[in-house]
Amino acid sequence: MKTLMLILAVIVGLALIAGGAILIAINRNGPAVLDTVDRISGGKNNTELLHKQSLGVDPRQKLLVYGERSPDEALPVFIFIHGGSWRSGNPDDYGFIARSIAPEGYIVVLGGYCLRENGRYPAMLQDTAAVTAWVHENITDFGGDPERIVLAGHSAGAYNVAQVALEQRWLEQARVPAQAIRGVVGLAGPYDFYPYDSDSTRAAFGSVGVGAESQPVNHTSSDAPPMLLVHGEQDSLVKPRNTRALAAALEDSGADVETLFLPAMTHNDPLLALANPWRRDPRIFDAVTSFLGQHTALSVPVQAETP
Template sequence: MLLLAVLASCSFRGITVKENIPYMEEGFLEEMPEKRLSLFVPKRAAEPVPVLVFVHGGSWRSGNKERYGFFGRRMARRGILTVIIDYPLSPAYQVHAMGLATAKALDWVATNSADYGGDPERIVVSGHSAGGHLAALVTLTNRYFDSLGVDNPVAGAALIDAAGLDMYHYLKEQDYAPGTSHLKTFTDDPEVWKATSPIYFLRDDMPPLLILMGGKTYDSILEGTARFLDAYREFEPEPNFKRQDNKRHVPMMAQFLYTPGRAFRWVRDFVLEID
Protein backbone atom coordinates (compact mmCIF):
# COMPACT_ATOMS: atom_id res chain seq x y z
CA MET A 1 0.00 0.00 0.00
CA LEU A 2 2.93 2.36 0.57
CA LEU A 3 4.04 1.87 -3.02
CA LEU A 4 0.49 2.59 -4.21
CA ALA A 5 0.37 5.80 -2.20
CA VAL A 6 3.70 6.99 -3.55
CA LEU A 7 2.91 6.20 -7.17
CA ALA A 8 -0.61 7.58 -7.01
CA SER A 9 0.51 10.87 -5.51
CA CYS A 10 3.09 11.86 -8.10
CA SER A 11 3.79 11.93 -11.80
CA PHE A 12 6.99 10.64 -13.30
CA ARG A 13 9.08 13.42 -14.80
CA GLY A 14 8.97 11.81 -18.17
CA ILE A 15 8.26 8.73 -20.22
CA THR A 16 9.84 6.92 -23.13
CA VAL A 17 7.64 5.99 -26.09
CA LYS A 18 8.57 3.05 -28.31
CA GLU A 19 6.20 2.69 -31.25
CA ASN A 20 5.33 0.02 -33.79
CA ILE A 21 7.10 -2.96 -32.26
CA PRO A 22 6.03 -6.16 -34.06
CA TYR A 23 4.52 -8.74 -31.74
CA MET A 24 3.18 -11.06 -34.45
CA GLU A 25 4.84 -11.70 -37.80
CA GLU A 26 3.08 -12.04 -41.14
CA GLY A 27 1.89 -15.62 -41.66
CA PHE A 28 1.91 -16.57 -37.97
CA LEU A 29 0.06 -19.90 -37.66
CA GLU A 30 -0.18 -19.77 -41.47
CA GLU A 31 -2.96 -17.18 -41.51
CA MET A 32 -2.33 -14.18 -39.27
CA PRO A 33 -1.14 -10.74 -40.42
CA GLU A 34 1.74 -8.79 -38.96
CA LYS A 35 0.60 -6.73 -35.98
CA ARG A 36 2.39 -4.21 -33.81
CA LEU A 37 2.19 -2.55 -30.43
CA SER A 38 3.44 0.64 -28.81
CA LEU A 39 5.04 0.99 -25.38
CA PHE A 40 4.77 3.91 -22.98
CA VAL A 41 7.50 3.43 -20.41
CA PRO A 42 7.86 5.34 -17.12
CA LYS A 43 11.34 6.76 -16.58
CA ARG A 44 13.39 6.35 -13.41
CA ALA A 45 11.23 3.68 -11.78
CA ALA A 46 13.01 2.36 -8.70
CA GLU A 47 11.53 -1.13 -9.08
CA PRO A 48 9.45 -3.09 -11.61
CA VAL A 49 6.10 -1.42 -12.30
CA PRO A 50 2.71 -2.92 -13.16
CA VAL A 51 1.79 -3.32 -16.81
CA LEU A 52 -1.46 -2.25 -18.53
CA VAL A 53 -2.25 -3.63 -21.99
CA PHE A 54 -5.00 -1.72 -23.82
CA VAL A 55 -7.17 -3.09 -26.66
CA HIS A 56 -8.97 -0.48 -28.76
CA GLY A 57 -12.62 -0.49 -29.76
CA GLY A 58 -14.31 0.03 -33.12
CA SER A 59 -17.04 -2.62 -33.47
CA TRP A 60 -14.36 -5.23 -34.26
CA ARG A 61 -13.95 -3.66 -37.72
CA SER A 62 -12.18 -0.32 -37.26
CA GLY A 63 -9.79 1.60 -35.01
CA ASN A 64 -6.05 1.54 -34.40
CA LYS A 65 -3.55 1.95 -31.61
CA GLU A 66 -2.43 5.40 -32.80
CA ARG A 67 -5.66 6.95 -31.53
CA TYR A 68 -4.90 6.01 -27.93
CA GLY A 69 -1.47 7.46 -27.34
CA PHE A 70 -3.04 9.86 -24.84
CA PHE A 71 -4.09 6.90 -22.71
CA GLY A 72 -0.64 5.34 -22.80
CA ARG A 73 1.11 8.58 -21.94
CA ARG A 74 -1.16 9.44 -19.03
CA MET A 75 -0.95 6.01 -17.47
CA ALA A 76 2.82 5.85 -17.92
CA ARG A 77 3.21 9.19 -16.14
CA ARG A 78 1.51 7.58 -13.17
CA GLY A 79 4.01 4.76 -12.97
CA ILE A 80 2.32 2.14 -15.16
CA LEU A 81 4.08 0.58 -18.15
CA THR A 82 1.34 0.85 -20.76
CA VAL A 83 1.05 -1.11 -23.99
CA ILE A 84 -1.39 -0.24 -26.79
CA ILE A 85 -1.96 -2.98 -29.37
CA ASP A 86 -3.42 -3.39 -32.82
CA TYR A 87 -5.23 -6.58 -33.81
CA PRO A 88 -6.77 -8.06 -37.00
CA LEU A 89 -10.09 -6.49 -37.99
CA SER A 90 -13.29 -7.66 -39.64
CA PRO A 91 -14.26 -8.45 -42.36
CA ALA A 92 -10.83 -9.73 -43.32
CA TYR A 93 -10.55 -11.62 -40.02
CA GLN A 94 -13.05 -13.08 -37.59
CA VAL A 95 -13.35 -13.05 -33.83
CA HIS A 96 -11.16 -16.08 -33.09
CA ALA A 97 -8.28 -14.42 -34.96
CA MET A 98 -8.79 -11.29 -32.85
CA GLY A 99 -8.72 -13.30 -29.63
CA LEU A 100 -5.61 -15.15 -30.76
CA ALA A 101 -3.83 -11.90 -31.65
CA THR A 102 -4.72 -10.37 -28.29
CA ALA A 103 -3.31 -13.42 -26.54
CA LYS A 104 -0.16 -13.25 -28.70
CA ALA A 105 0.33 -9.61 -27.71
CA LEU A 106 -0.09 -10.47 -24.04
CA ASP A 107 2.43 -13.29 -24.36
CA TRP A 108 4.87 -10.83 -25.96
CA VAL A 109 4.32 -8.48 -23.02
CA ALA A 110 4.80 -11.28 -20.49
CA THR A 111 8.07 -12.27 -22.19
CA ASN A 112 9.48 -8.79 -22.82
CA SER A 113 7.99 -6.31 -20.33
CA ALA A 114 10.78 -6.83 -17.78
CA ASP A 115 13.23 -5.40 -20.33
CA TYR A 116 11.32 -2.11 -20.08
CA GLY A 117 10.96 -2.05 -16.30
CA GLY A 118 7.62 -3.85 -16.12
CA ASP A 119 6.56 -6.61 -13.75
CA PRO A 120 5.32 -9.60 -15.80
CA GLU A 121 3.52 -10.91 -12.72
CA ARG A 122 1.26 -7.83 -12.69
CA ILE A 123 -0.24 -7.58 -16.17
CA VAL A 124 -3.70 -6.04 -16.46
CA VAL A 125 -5.57 -6.07 -19.77
CA SER A 126 -8.07 -3.34 -20.57
CA GLY A 127 -10.23 -2.32 -23.49
CA HIS A 128 -13.07 -0.09 -24.60
CA SER A 129 -16.15 -1.34 -26.48
CA ALA A 130 -15.09 -4.24 -28.76
CA GLY A 131 -11.68 -4.04 -27.10
CA GLY A 132 -13.39 -4.57 -23.75
CA HIS A 133 -14.95 -7.72 -25.16
CA LEU A 134 -11.55 -9.04 -26.27
CA ALA A 135 -9.98 -8.08 -22.94
CA ALA A 136 -12.68 -9.98 -21.05
CA LEU A 137 -12.46 -12.95 -23.41
CA VAL A 138 -8.71 -13.51 -22.98
CA THR A 139 -8.97 -12.93 -19.25
CA LEU A 140 -11.69 -15.51 -18.69
CA THR A 141 -10.77 -18.25 -21.15
CA ASN A 142 -7.39 -19.86 -21.79
CA ARG A 143 -8.22 -21.28 -25.23
CA TYR A 144 -6.10 -18.76 -27.16
CA PHE A 145 -3.13 -19.11 -24.86
CA ASP A 146 -3.47 -22.88 -25.08
CA SER A 147 -3.31 -22.55 -28.88
CA LEU A 148 -0.02 -20.71 -28.45
CA GLY A 149 1.29 -23.25 -25.94
CA VAL A 150 1.80 -20.59 -23.23
CA ASP A 151 0.29 -19.70 -19.88
CA ASN A 152 -2.32 -16.98 -19.51
CA PRO A 153 -0.44 -14.05 -17.90
CA VAL A 154 -3.47 -11.84 -17.13
CA ALA A 155 -3.64 -10.79 -13.48
CA GLY A 156 -6.70 -8.55 -13.85
CA ALA A 157 -8.95 -6.82 -16.37
CA ALA A 158 -10.41 -3.30 -16.57
CA LEU A 159 -13.41 -3.23 -18.91
CA ILE A 160 -14.50 0.19 -20.21
CA ASP A 161 -18.05 0.17 -21.60
CA ALA A 162 -17.41 -3.29 -22.97
CA ALA A 163 -19.50 -4.65 -25.82
CA GLY A 164 -20.27 -8.28 -26.55
CA LEU A 165 -20.10 -9.72 -23.03
CA ASP A 166 -22.95 -12.06 -24.00
CA MET A 167 -22.77 -12.06 -27.78
CA TYR A 168 -24.59 -15.38 -27.94
CA HIS A 169 -27.73 -13.92 -26.37
CA TYR A 170 -27.46 -10.69 -28.37
CA LEU A 171 -27.10 -12.36 -31.77
CA LYS A 172 -29.88 -14.83 -31.07
CA GLU A 173 -32.21 -11.96 -30.16
CA GLN A 174 -31.24 -9.81 -33.14
CA ASP A 175 -31.60 -12.65 -35.68
CA TYR A 176 -29.48 -10.82 -38.25
CA ALA A 177 -29.53 -11.80 -41.91
CA PRO A 178 -26.41 -13.63 -43.13
CA GLY A 179 -23.63 -11.23 -44.09
CA THR A 180 -24.59 -8.57 -41.54
CA SER A 181 -21.61 -6.76 -40.03
CA HIS A 182 -21.56 -8.58 -36.68
CA LEU A 183 -21.96 -11.94 -38.40
CA LYS A 184 -18.92 -11.19 -40.55
CA THR A 185 -17.04 -10.97 -37.27
CA PHE A 186 -18.75 -13.71 -35.27
CA THR A 187 -19.79 -15.99 -38.17
CA ASP A 188 -23.25 -17.54 -38.64
CA ASP A 189 -22.47 -20.29 -36.14
CA PRO A 190 -24.14 -20.02 -32.70
CA GLU A 191 -21.40 -22.23 -31.26
CA VAL A 192 -18.85 -19.55 -32.15
CA TRP A 193 -21.08 -16.88 -30.56
CA LYS A 194 -21.14 -18.83 -27.32
CA ALA A 195 -17.44 -19.71 -27.42
CA THR A 196 -16.58 -16.01 -27.72
CA SER A 197 -19.01 -14.66 -25.10
CA PRO A 198 -17.09 -13.93 -21.87
CA ILE A 199 -20.18 -14.46 -19.69
CA TYR A 200 -19.95 -18.24 -20.18
CA PHE A 201 -16.41 -18.45 -18.77
CA LEU A 202 -16.91 -16.87 -15.36
CA ARG A 203 -15.45 -19.08 -12.63
CA ASP A 204 -14.24 -19.16 -9.05
CA ASP A 205 -10.54 -18.64 -9.73
CA MET A 206 -10.78 -15.84 -12.30
CA PRO A 207 -8.65 -12.68 -12.05
CA PRO A 208 -10.27 -9.57 -10.53
CA LEU A 209 -12.37 -7.39 -12.81
CA LEU A 210 -13.04 -3.66 -12.83
CA ILE A 211 -16.18 -2.92 -14.87
CA LEU A 212 -17.00 0.62 -16.01
CA MET A 213 -20.23 1.44 -17.86
CA GLY A 214 -21.90 4.61 -19.08
CA GLY A 215 -25.49 5.16 -18.01
CA LYS A 216 -26.32 6.58 -21.46
CA THR A 217 -24.40 4.05 -23.52
CA TYR A 218 -25.90 1.78 -26.18
CA ASP A 219 -28.83 -0.40 -25.14
CA SER A 220 -26.91 -3.51 -26.16
CA ILE A 221 -24.12 -2.64 -23.71
CA LEU A 222 -26.58 -1.76 -20.93
CA GLU A 223 -28.32 -5.11 -21.34
CA GLY A 224 -25.16 -7.14 -21.88
CA THR A 225 -23.43 -5.64 -18.86
CA ALA A 226 -26.50 -6.24 -16.69
CA ARG A 227 -26.58 -9.90 -17.74
CA PHE A 228 -22.84 -10.21 -17.16
CA LEU A 229 -23.07 -8.66 -13.69
CA ASP A 230 -25.93 -10.98 -12.70
CA ALA A 231 -23.80 -13.98 -13.63
CA TYR A 232 -20.65 -12.48 -12.11
CA ARG A 233 -22.34 -11.96 -8.73
CA GLU A 234 -22.61 -15.72 -8.36
CA PHE A 235 -18.81 -15.68 -7.93
CA GLU A 236 -18.21 -12.13 -6.67
CA PRO A 237 -21.19 -10.84 -4.65
CA GLU A 238 -19.87 -7.26 -4.67
CA PRO A 239 -18.46 -6.57 -8.15
CA ASN A 240 -16.04 -3.71 -8.67
CA PHE A 241 -18.57 -1.97 -10.92
CA LYS A 242 -18.70 1.75 -11.68
CA ARG A 243 -21.70 3.22 -13.50
CA GLN A 244 -21.28 6.77 -14.79
CA ASP A 245 -24.87 7.84 -15.23
CA ASN A 246 -24.36 10.77 -17.61
CA LYS A 247 -21.78 9.19 -19.90
CA ARG A 248 -22.41 7.95 -23.43
CA HIS A 249 -20.30 5.33 -25.18
CA VAL A 250 -17.56 7.44 -26.81
CA PRO A 251 -17.16 9.79 -23.81
CA MET A 252 -16.53 6.72 -21.65
CA MET A 253 -13.13 6.56 -23.39
CA ALA A 254 -12.65 10.26 -24.15
CA GLN A 255 -12.74 11.05 -20.43
CA PHE A 256 -9.29 9.49 -20.08
CA LEU A 257 -7.90 12.60 -21.73
CA TYR A 258 -8.17 14.13 -18.26
CA THR A 259 -6.05 12.58 -15.53
CA PRO A 260 -8.02 14.19 -12.66
CA GLY A 261 -11.15 12.31 -13.74
CA ARG A 262 -12.77 9.59 -11.65
CA ALA A 263 -12.46 6.91 -14.32
CA PHE A 264 -8.75 7.56 -14.71
CA ARG A 265 -8.25 7.18 -10.97
CA TRP A 266 -10.36 4.01 -10.86
CA VAL A 267 -8.33 2.30 -13.56
CA ARG A 268 -4.99 3.62 -12.28
CA ASP A 269 -5.67 2.44 -8.73
CA PHE A 270 -6.97 -0.93 -9.90
CA VAL A 271 -3.75 -1.53 -11.83
CA LEU A 272 -1.49 -0.33 -9.02
CA GLU A 273 -3.25 -2.58 -6.50
CA ILE A 274 -2.75 -5.77 -8.55
CA ASP A 275 -0.34 -8.13 -6.83
Protein backbone atom coordinates (compact mmCIF):
# COMPACT_ATOMS: atom_id res chain seq x y z
CA MET A 1 0.00 0.00 0.00
CA LYS A 2 2.81 2.40 0.87
CA THR A 3 4.48 1.64 -2.45
CA LEU A 4 1.23 2.30 -4.33
CA MET A 5 0.71 5.60 -2.51
CA LEU A 6 4.27 6.61 -3.32
CA ILE A 7 3.76 5.84 -7.02
CA LEU A 8 0.51 7.82 -7.07
CA ALA A 9 2.23 10.73 -5.34
CA VAL A 10 5.03 10.69 -7.92
CA ILE A 11 2.52 10.59 -10.79
CA VAL A 12 0.54 13.49 -9.34
CA GLY A 13 3.74 15.45 -8.76
CA LEU A 14 4.92 14.90 -12.33
CA ALA A 15 1.51 15.92 -13.65
CA LEU A 16 1.61 19.13 -11.64
CA ILE A 17 5.12 19.88 -12.85
CA ALA A 18 4.11 19.22 -16.46
CA GLY A 19 1.01 21.38 -16.07
CA GLY A 20 3.06 24.17 -14.54
CA ALA A 21 5.60 23.94 -17.36
CA ILE A 22 2.82 24.21 -19.95
CA LEU A 23 1.38 27.28 -18.25
CA ILE A 24 4.83 28.93 -18.16
CA ALA A 25 5.28 28.18 -21.87
CA ILE A 26 1.82 29.58 -22.62
CA ASN A 27 2.72 32.81 -20.83
CA ARG A 28 5.90 33.10 -22.91
CA ASN A 29 4.55 32.13 -26.32
CA GLY A 30 0.94 31.35 -25.65
CA PRO A 31 -0.81 30.83 -28.99
CA ALA A 32 1.88 28.57 -30.47
CA VAL A 33 1.86 26.36 -27.36
CA LEU A 34 -1.93 26.30 -27.27
CA ASP A 35 -1.99 25.26 -30.90
CA THR A 36 0.42 22.38 -30.28
CA VAL A 37 -1.35 21.14 -27.15
CA ASP A 38 -4.74 21.40 -28.85
CA ARG A 39 -3.53 19.48 -31.90
CA ILE A 40 -2.17 16.66 -29.72
CA SER A 41 -5.03 16.43 -27.24
CA GLY A 42 -8.00 17.26 -29.48
CA GLY A 43 -8.48 13.86 -31.06
CA LYS A 44 -9.77 13.36 -34.60
CA ASN A 45 -10.75 16.57 -36.32
CA ASN A 46 -11.56 16.92 -40.02
CA THR A 47 -10.68 20.61 -40.13
CA GLU A 48 -8.07 21.31 -42.81
CA LEU A 49 -6.04 24.29 -43.95
CA LEU A 50 -7.71 25.01 -47.29
CA HIS A 51 -5.86 28.11 -48.43
CA LYS A 52 -3.23 30.64 -47.42
CA GLN A 53 -3.30 34.11 -48.94
CA SER A 54 -0.92 37.09 -48.85
CA LEU A 55 -2.66 40.47 -48.75
CA GLY A 56 0.29 42.87 -48.92
CA VAL A 57 4.03 43.38 -48.96
CA ASP A 58 4.31 42.94 -45.18
CA PRO A 59 4.49 39.21 -44.35
CA ARG A 60 1.98 39.78 -41.54
CA GLN A 61 -0.68 40.85 -44.04
CA LYS A 62 -2.08 37.41 -44.67
CA LEU A 63 -4.94 35.06 -43.94
CA LEU A 64 -5.52 31.34 -43.59
CA VAL A 65 -8.75 29.58 -44.54
CA TYR A 66 -9.80 26.47 -42.58
CA GLY A 67 -12.72 24.12 -42.92
CA GLU A 68 -13.82 20.78 -44.30
CA ARG A 69 -13.28 20.20 -48.00
CA SER A 70 -16.31 20.39 -50.29
CA PRO A 71 -19.09 21.06 -47.77
CA ASP A 72 -22.60 20.13 -48.89
CA GLU A 73 -23.83 23.72 -48.54
CA ALA A 74 -22.42 27.22 -48.23
CA LEU A 75 -21.32 27.73 -44.63
CA PRO A 76 -21.19 30.92 -42.55
CA VAL A 77 -17.73 32.40 -42.03
CA PHE A 78 -15.95 33.08 -38.74
CA ILE A 79 -13.08 35.55 -39.15
CA PHE A 80 -10.69 35.62 -36.17
CA ILE A 81 -8.11 38.38 -35.61
CA HIS A 82 -5.30 37.69 -33.12
CA GLY A 83 -4.14 39.83 -30.21
CA GLY A 84 -0.67 40.86 -29.08
CA SER A 85 -0.87 44.56 -28.14
CA TRP A 86 -0.43 45.51 -31.83
CA ARG A 87 3.21 44.43 -31.39
CA SER A 88 3.19 40.65 -31.81
CA GLY A 89 1.12 37.73 -33.04
CA ASN A 90 0.83 35.45 -36.03
CA PRO A 91 -2.34 33.83 -37.42
CA ASP A 92 -0.28 30.71 -38.13
CA ASP A 93 -0.35 30.02 -34.37
CA TYR A 94 -4.15 30.05 -34.04
CA GLY A 95 -5.14 26.81 -35.71
CA PHE A 96 -6.82 25.77 -32.47
CA ILE A 97 -9.49 28.42 -33.09
CA ALA A 98 -10.27 26.81 -36.44
CA ARG A 99 -10.31 23.30 -34.97
CA SER A 100 -12.71 24.54 -32.29
CA ILE A 101 -15.18 26.47 -34.46
CA ALA A 102 -15.08 24.86 -37.92
CA PRO A 103 -16.61 21.50 -36.83
CA GLU A 104 -19.69 23.42 -35.67
CA GLY A 105 -20.47 24.20 -39.32
CA TYR A 106 -18.28 27.19 -40.23
CA ILE A 107 -15.49 28.20 -42.53
CA VAL A 108 -12.85 29.81 -40.30
CA VAL A 109 -10.48 32.52 -41.51
CA LEU A 110 -7.50 33.56 -39.37
CA GLY A 111 -6.38 37.07 -40.28
CA GLY A 112 -3.15 38.97 -39.69
CA TYR A 113 -2.21 42.64 -39.80
CA CYS A 114 0.87 44.86 -39.71
CA LEU A 115 2.53 45.28 -36.31
CA ARG A 116 4.70 47.82 -34.49
CA GLU A 117 5.75 50.81 -36.63
CA ASN A 118 4.01 49.52 -39.75
CA GLY A 119 0.89 48.70 -37.78
CA ARG A 120 0.19 52.04 -36.14
CA TYR A 121 -3.32 53.45 -36.42
CA PRO A 122 -5.11 53.17 -38.79
CA ALA A 123 -3.11 50.34 -40.42
CA MET A 124 -4.50 47.64 -38.12
CA LEU A 125 -8.03 48.66 -39.10
CA GLN A 126 -7.28 48.86 -42.82
CA ASP A 127 -5.70 45.41 -42.69
CA THR A 128 -8.65 43.94 -40.78
CA ALA A 129 -11.03 45.43 -43.33
CA ALA A 130 -8.84 44.01 -46.12
CA VAL A 131 -9.14 40.51 -44.63
CA THR A 132 -12.91 40.95 -44.50
CA ALA A 133 -13.01 42.23 -48.09
CA TRP A 134 -11.01 39.26 -49.37
CA VAL A 135 -13.38 36.91 -47.59
CA HIS A 136 -16.44 38.63 -49.02
CA GLU A 137 -15.00 38.45 -52.54
CA ASN A 138 -13.46 34.97 -52.50
CA ILE A 139 -14.84 32.72 -49.77
CA THR A 140 -17.37 31.04 -52.06
CA ASP A 141 -14.39 29.22 -53.62
CA PHE A 142 -13.90 27.44 -50.28
CA GLY A 143 -17.49 26.69 -49.37
CA GLY A 144 -18.25 29.88 -47.44
CA ASP A 145 -21.24 32.22 -47.60
CA PRO A 146 -20.02 35.81 -48.14
CA GLU A 147 -23.26 37.23 -46.76
CA ARG A 148 -22.94 35.49 -43.38
CA ILE A 149 -19.73 36.72 -41.78
CA VAL A 150 -18.94 37.03 -38.07
CA LEU A 151 -15.89 39.05 -37.00
CA ALA A 152 -14.08 37.91 -33.85
CA GLY A 153 -10.87 38.70 -32.02
CA HIS A 154 -8.96 38.52 -28.78
CA SER A 155 -7.43 41.53 -27.00
CA ALA A 156 -5.97 43.88 -29.67
CA GLY A 157 -7.76 41.77 -32.27
CA ALA A 158 -11.04 42.35 -30.46
CA TYR A 159 -10.39 46.09 -30.72
CA ASN A 160 -9.72 45.73 -34.45
CA VAL A 161 -12.97 43.93 -35.22
CA ALA A 162 -15.09 46.12 -32.94
CA GLN A 163 -13.78 49.35 -34.43
CA VAL A 164 -14.08 48.09 -38.01
CA ALA A 165 -17.65 46.94 -37.40
CA LEU A 166 -18.75 50.10 -35.57
CA GLU A 167 -16.97 52.88 -37.49
CA GLN A 168 -18.53 52.19 -40.84
CA ARG A 169 -15.97 53.92 -43.03
CA TRP A 170 -13.48 51.04 -42.82
CA LEU A 171 -15.79 48.46 -44.38
CA GLU A 172 -17.19 51.05 -46.79
CA GLN A 173 -13.68 51.83 -48.04
CA ALA A 174 -13.06 48.09 -48.45
CA ARG A 175 -16.39 47.70 -50.31
CA VAL A 176 -17.86 45.26 -47.81
CA PRO A 177 -21.63 45.70 -47.39
CA ALA A 178 -22.58 46.25 -43.76
CA GLN A 179 -25.34 43.65 -43.92
CA ALA A 180 -22.78 40.91 -44.61
CA ILE A 181 -21.48 41.28 -41.05
CA ARG A 182 -23.89 39.20 -38.97
CA GLY A 183 -22.14 39.66 -35.64
CA VAL A 184 -18.99 40.46 -33.66
CA VAL A 185 -17.36 38.42 -30.89
CA GLY A 186 -14.88 40.27 -28.66
CA LEU A 187 -12.72 38.38 -26.16
CA ALA A 188 -11.01 40.57 -23.52
CA GLY A 189 -10.97 43.58 -25.81
CA PRO A 190 -9.90 47.18 -25.19
CA TYR A 191 -12.71 49.44 -26.35
CA ASP A 192 -12.34 52.57 -24.21
CA PHE A 193 -8.68 53.40 -23.56
CA TYR A 194 -8.27 57.10 -24.39
CA PRO A 195 -6.32 58.97 -22.99
CA TYR A 196 -3.61 56.39 -23.66
CA ASP A 197 -2.00 55.05 -20.52
CA SER A 198 0.17 52.12 -21.67
CA ASP A 199 3.29 51.73 -23.81
CA SER A 200 1.40 49.71 -26.41
CA THR A 201 -1.46 52.19 -26.85
CA ARG A 202 0.87 55.18 -26.89
CA ALA A 203 3.00 53.47 -29.56
CA ALA A 204 0.10 52.32 -31.74
CA PHE A 205 -2.20 55.35 -31.34
CA GLY A 206 -0.64 58.25 -29.43
CA SER A 207 2.45 58.34 -31.65
CA VAL A 208 0.30 59.34 -34.64
CA GLY A 209 -1.80 61.88 -32.76
CA VAL A 210 -5.13 60.11 -33.02
CA GLY A 211 -7.61 60.79 -30.23
CA ALA A 212 -11.04 59.74 -29.00
CA GLU A 213 -12.22 58.96 -32.54
CA SER A 214 -10.13 55.78 -32.34
CA GLN A 215 -12.33 54.29 -29.62
CA PRO A 216 -15.09 51.76 -30.36
CA VAL A 217 -17.13 53.13 -27.46
CA ASN A 218 -17.55 56.37 -29.42
CA HIS A 219 -19.01 54.77 -32.57
CA THR A 220 -22.06 52.87 -31.37
CA SER A 221 -25.39 53.16 -33.16
CA SER A 222 -28.70 51.34 -33.41
CA ASP A 223 -27.63 49.64 -36.64
CA ALA A 224 -24.45 48.14 -35.16
CA PRO A 225 -24.14 44.39 -35.76
CA PRO A 226 -25.03 42.15 -32.78
CA MET A 227 -22.12 41.74 -30.39
CA LEU A 228 -21.00 39.17 -27.83
CA LEU A 229 -18.41 40.60 -25.42
CA VAL A 230 -16.53 38.23 -23.11
CA HIS A 231 -14.20 39.31 -20.32
CA GLY A 232 -12.47 37.85 -17.27
CA GLU A 233 -13.12 39.82 -14.09
CA GLN A 234 -9.48 39.28 -13.00
CA ASP A 235 -8.04 40.72 -16.22
CA SER A 236 -5.37 43.20 -15.15
CA LEU A 237 -4.01 43.85 -18.66
CA VAL A 238 -7.26 44.98 -20.29
CA LYS A 239 -9.62 45.95 -17.50
CA PRO A 240 -13.20 44.59 -17.62
CA ARG A 241 -14.48 48.18 -17.56
CA ASN A 242 -13.72 48.26 -21.32
CA THR A 243 -16.39 45.67 -22.00
CA ARG A 244 -18.81 47.30 -19.54
CA ALA A 245 -18.34 50.68 -21.21
CA LEU A 246 -18.89 49.37 -24.73
CA ALA A 247 -21.88 47.23 -23.69
CA ALA A 248 -23.49 50.23 -21.99
CA ALA A 249 -22.92 52.45 -25.03
CA LEU A 250 -24.39 49.81 -27.34
CA GLU A 251 -27.42 49.36 -25.11
CA ASP A 252 -27.95 53.13 -24.93
CA SER A 253 -27.85 53.23 -28.75
CA GLY A 254 -30.45 50.48 -29.05
CA ALA A 255 -28.01 47.91 -30.42
CA ASP A 256 -28.04 44.17 -29.69
CA VAL A 257 -25.30 43.18 -27.22
CA GLU A 258 -24.63 40.23 -24.96
CA THR A 259 -21.95 40.07 -22.26
CA LEU A 260 -20.28 37.23 -20.41
CA PHE A 261 -18.10 38.05 -17.40
CA LEU A 262 -16.09 35.24 -15.81
CA PRO A 263 -15.27 35.95 -12.14
CA ALA A 264 -12.01 33.98 -11.85
CA MET A 265 -10.60 34.49 -15.34
CA THR A 266 -7.63 36.65 -16.36
CA HIS A 267 -6.71 38.18 -19.73
CA ASN A 268 -5.78 35.07 -21.72
CA ASP A 269 -8.29 32.68 -20.15
CA PRO A 270 -11.11 33.39 -22.66
CA LEU A 271 -8.71 32.38 -25.45
CA LEU A 272 -7.45 29.38 -23.48
CA ALA A 273 -11.03 28.16 -23.09
CA LEU A 274 -11.31 27.63 -26.85
CA ALA A 275 -8.41 25.14 -26.94
CA ASN A 276 -8.23 21.52 -25.80
CA PRO A 277 -8.04 20.33 -23.06
CA TRP A 278 -9.24 23.60 -21.46
CA ARG A 279 -12.54 23.40 -23.33
CA ARG A 280 -13.70 21.14 -20.50
CA ASP A 281 -14.99 24.43 -19.08
CA PRO A 282 -17.70 24.98 -21.70
CA ARG A 283 -18.98 28.42 -20.73
CA ILE A 284 -17.16 30.47 -23.37
CA PHE A 285 -17.38 27.88 -26.14
CA ASP A 286 -21.11 27.44 -25.53
CA ALA A 287 -21.70 31.21 -25.45
CA VAL A 288 -19.78 31.73 -28.70
CA THR A 289 -21.41 28.87 -30.62
CA SER A 290 -24.87 29.84 -29.36
CA PHE A 291 -24.30 33.43 -30.53
CA LEU A 292 -23.04 32.22 -33.92
CA GLY A 293 -25.97 29.90 -34.41
CA GLN A 294 -28.45 32.61 -33.54
CA HIS A 295 -27.04 35.22 -35.89
CA THR A 296 -25.82 33.19 -38.88
CA ALA A 297 -28.83 30.91 -39.36
CA LEU A 298 -30.45 31.10 -42.77
CA SER A 299 -33.88 32.65 -42.62
CA VAL A 300 -36.64 30.20 -43.45
CA PRO A 301 -39.18 31.44 -46.03
CA VAL A 302 -42.69 31.76 -44.68
CA GLN A 303 -45.03 29.39 -46.48
CA ALA A 304 -48.29 30.80 -47.72
CA GLU A 305 -51.33 29.33 -46.04
CA THR A 306 -53.34 26.88 -48.11
CA PRO A 307 -56.85 28.24 -48.68
